[in-house]
Amino acid sequence: AQSVTQLGSHVSVSEGALVLLRCNYSSSVPPYLFWYVQYPNQGLQLLLKYTSAATLVKGINGFEAEFKKSETSFHLTKPSAHMSDAAEYFCAVSFSGNTPLVFGKGTRLSVIA
């Protein structure tokens, strides 16, 4: 079955450190890939998306993600964490243009001063 896996339900980093949130999908065909962020008591908002153009995708708030077909991964990174980055992050995948997104279980990012 097609699925999306986020490794690590909780990641903690120091302010200024690299942020790396992992996402892997299972599909033989490159899907459409998204990262969303959810701040406390809010809905989800789009950070970035991959739709078969450049493999390195830049998003809002300094985040970027790289699509690696050979690894079936779409990991999210940010060079330097800020306190305001503390939130829950969701990887989402659409395995075809006609199907709804499938969301990973989420990774909660904590940033330590």
Add this chain to the structure above:
Amino acid sequence: NAGVTQTPKFQVLKTGQSMTLQCAQDMNHNSMYWYRQDPGMGLRLIYYSASEGTTDKGEVPNGYNVSRLNKREFSLRLESAAPSQTSVYFCASSTASGMNEQFFGPGTRLTVL
């Protein structure tokens, strides 16, 4: 533009009671979705409507019904609420299923006693 709006924001029900969650979008989107979010489970799709006049089951449809009232509105009904339906419910919309960004409402926090 208000984007995606949901009412109510909070609701407490007793087991067996019924209620309807309302969702509306003003972005002229074709597709609309209902998700539930539970701790450690990510977002799970309940129902979606790819276009006006169509609805389809998602991953967890049992105990719910939906109505796509018109292009703007998509409601979710709980006919006989159960404690297992205690959750945060999000409505979302997109231009089309799959490859397009989904826009989320602020959510409805439902508690069933």
